[in-house]
Amino acid sequence: MYNLFLSAAESGASAENAPAPSLLGGITGMLPMILIFVFFAYFMLYRPQKKQERTINEMRSNLRVGDEITTTGGVLGTIIQIKDDFIIIETGAGKTKIKIAKWGVRSVEHREEEEYEDDDDDDGGEE
Numbered sequence: 001m002y003n004l005f006l007s008a009a010e011s012g013a014s015a016e017n018a019p020a021p022s023l024l025g026g027i028t029g030m031l032p033m034i035l036i037f038v039f040f041a042y043f044m045l046y047r048p049q050k051k052q053e054r055t056i057n058e059m060r061s062n063l064r065v066g067d068e069i070t071t072t073g074g075v076l077g078t079i080i081q082i083k084d085d086f087i088i089i090e091t092g093a094g095k096t097k098i099k100i101a102k103w104g105v106r107s108v109e110h111r112e113e114e115e116y117e118d119d120d121d122d123d124g125g126e127e
Contacts, residue, residue: 068110
């Protein structure tokens, strides 16, 4: 039994003399993986979302009277008046007027000016 005690004491002494694992070595090994993840997150998630937000905000700031729009709730209508942060649309056969916030516009379906521009192009070709 004395031999077991000595061998345990010797192993404890040898563990004290063993070099500690390097923390810096573990971090530098993980650094490329962290950088790849950050790169992926920026170019695949953050950047396209910001581009989409920019195009939607541009579309909403370029709204004009006569534009046919679709709201985020699915209501279709034609813009009849534009105020600072609100627009008034006319929808349905009864020409119902609805006041909505500009952020509620999902898309512009049709622009009234495009028809006039196309008609001008046709007239110019006939003359």
